[in-house]
Amino acid sequence: MKNNIFRNVIILLLILFVVLIVFGGSYTYWNAANPEKTCASCHEISPSHQTWASSAHSQITCFKCHGTALSNGLHSFSEKANMVFTHVKSAPHRDEIRMSEEQILETMQRCKGCHENEYSNWIASGHSASYSHIFLDEKHNATEQLNFDCLRCHGMFYAGTTYDLVEPISVEGPWKMKDESRADLATIPCMACHKIHSRGMPSVRPDYANPGYIFYGRVVQNNSIGLYVRNEEIHFDLANLPTPVILNDTDTVQTPNDPVYRLCVQCHAPSVRHQAGSSDDKTPTGVHEGISCRACHEPHSNFQRNSCDKCHGDKSKNCKLDVRTMNTTYISPESPNNIHRVACQDCHDDGRNSSKSVKQ
Amino acid sequence: MNSTRRDFIRQISLASGSIMFIPACSGYGSVWRFFTEAEAKTVIAFAEQIIPADKDPGATDANIINFIDKQLVGPYTRFQEMYRKGIPAIENSAQKLFQKAFHELGFEVQTGFMVQMEKGELPEEFWQETNQSGFFRLMLDHAMQGFYGSPRHGGNTNYVSYKMMKLDYPHVMGQNRYVSKCAQQPLPASPQGREKELINAPGQTIEIYYS
């Protein structure tokens, strides 16, 4: 009797051991093997894998970024199992898989490892605004009712709607996050403007010392830039983003040639009639017309990367203005020296010599 | 994620089992969900006739075949039979008239063929079960949907049709709060400065904004 129990236990342990060896072995193999033989053999993943293989990131293995999915932990296990479950349950199709917001934010931590500089720029800037920063802004919320469209530019990866994020949806407040744990999450993560899997090589850094080179006609080599469009759940490459027609009253504005402008203007956009300076549009008109956003702004931080002094340092060629002491406000559209809008006629009535009072 | 132990066991078994599924997965007969490779060739040629590429992209660039294929296993399941019967009828008609597959015919010949089909003038012997002009209209409609609909449904890759029409997508649309000057001012007590009306509903007082 006692022997029987002992034998049974031994057999059970042996079976368990064999199962663990077989299972563990295959699982370790799964995670370590060439993705072409494992993950990418699933047709959902193969398009992503193909793009990755020809991308600047092709030397970085799946494991490095998709840590949550590819670790040996329980979390990874349930993620993969879910994918298989979804696959088996639904009709087979070739559509690309999507990452959840949780995965996007987790992967961002991996970006940081190599792109430290960009990351620190981003974290110090408005572009790293958290959910509470964006959605609990009292001034904004009292001015405009929160709505579905907020998530177009902030929180584009969030699976729910604005109504699931904040309450109350009114102009009266007081507002609070429905789920407090979201408060500190980033609303504009790396993947809002970058595709990790994209064909191409690492971008060549522009010659920042030469503003002219940045201002005009520079071709962007960086295929990783593109806007994540929430409605379609895909990234739009720069090439596929529209170049809006911007009007300055009735004249058509020469928009920057830099394709990255097309990305910036998606969120820093004019109102429907596309008047320069309307809504949140910052398309330069006047003397700075045609200059790319990136000429003066570092895109991750949005801080100025070039000072006025760099181009207009020579006082004698600059209407005798000292740009270092000049009030170059840009926040108020009404400001005479609004850097995005300032035009010759703001100072000169006609011809260059009959100068109006120079606004310092 | 709240998963019960049963879920967990199910997931484990699926995950370990999935390794064995791989060979089965790679053994697909067709890359399409519904169409066979041969059927797909017919549909691709047909759609390209409806929206031919010129200086702008056409049906093939927009991946209309992918749209139709995807919908046929979704909302358009009810049209499966029509495609399954209609496509061989097109092929049989092409074989009889030109001794070639439809997609192998010259572009002009295909056009002529489709004009006949729309009018219902293809050899009737193959069209006993399917109405040829009806099938023509169905495919025309589906091709248009695939070309102009949202890419999420499988067609209109990168919004090619919108680009052709010079229609912005994604919409370049600014934050609403800057639209009008009124919207920048602090909220008045009620719209148009009218008094907020207090209505005493049983148990509570609620505010309504109207005169």
Add this chain to the structure above:
Amino acid sequence: MKNKHINAIVVGAGAGGGVVAKELALAGLSVVLFERGGWATYDDHDDDELISQRTTVLGNAFGPDNKRYRRVVQYNDGSTQIVLPTEGSYSNNAACVGSGTVSYGAMAWRFMEQDFKLKTIYGHIEGSTLEDWPISYFDLEPCYEKAEWEIGVAGEHNANPFCAPRQKPYPMPPFSYNREGNLLSDAAKRLGLHPFPIPMLRNSIRYNGRPACYRMRSCVGFACPVNAKCGTHNTVIPTAIRTGNCELRTHCQVAEIMLDEKGRATGVKYFDENHQGQIQTADLVVVSAAAIETARLLLNSKSKLFPNGAGNNNDWVGRNLQGHAYTGAAGLMKDEVYDDVGPGACMAVCDFNHGNKDIIGGGALCNEFTAMPYLFSKMRPPGAKK
């Protein structure tokens, strides 16, 4: 579980039902508002043309769903066919909280005085059942005004010379024209007509705590991303619910109105969200389920006094249905007239509403709402090469 007896039942949370429910709830009555659909939001189908109210080929963005709400179409030869809500012959109306007011183009017309006495003006018309209304414009005028201010209409109150007299202006200023509207307005003036901005149930300024419209192309047939389109779902229904007196029951389809011996309504039988039969009794039953479903519900409510359906002893229920008939004309212009300023429709003339020689009645002329690309692909100039 048996439902508690209440004061009033309102069947259908659309344009009519929402308003009635709010009025009753504010008056202190306990109300149950039935809706066979659910809440429809912008996020469900955003600007997806193929799942919108104008093009339903891949699904109904605003309900009803294909599984639960099929219809049987009977043809003239007596044959029948089951049609799905996404198919054209279903003649679908939106079925969600707010119903059509969520996705409509939101023109806010008042009837003209003449519209109430068509028979007096045009006489008896052979083959028609044309009658005068038992009420006049002036009976309705205060209600129009109340609706315009509560739900929110943007318009120019004195721009249309043919408009019936009104006591108060619109609560919001009118929308500006788009390029096409400017062109048509100038042309209309040259012809001696009287163009004016269409009164619209959209916020032209911030109103009722909701933002102003930012004029997307995908407006008619879609829900509003910024909640600027005014419907019952974002005005009167939330107000009704806030009173605490109104309970909204979504995904519930009322199947029959129960009538007592005297022919009075005592409540309704309905199928709840799990498709289980339920009974709700009330002192009052308001049927506001739009033309087709209201008639169907009445016809389905047979009793001793009304063997052919409630209120149908004269066989008029469900007769004289009038669809949303309108006709259009399109032309090719020499210059670009499209400027992508939504929703398209913005300008109207009412010179032809009445008093047209040899024509009974008439109508307003407006520029059309922006047709999204697939819908537009069906329009071709006559004789155009295919």
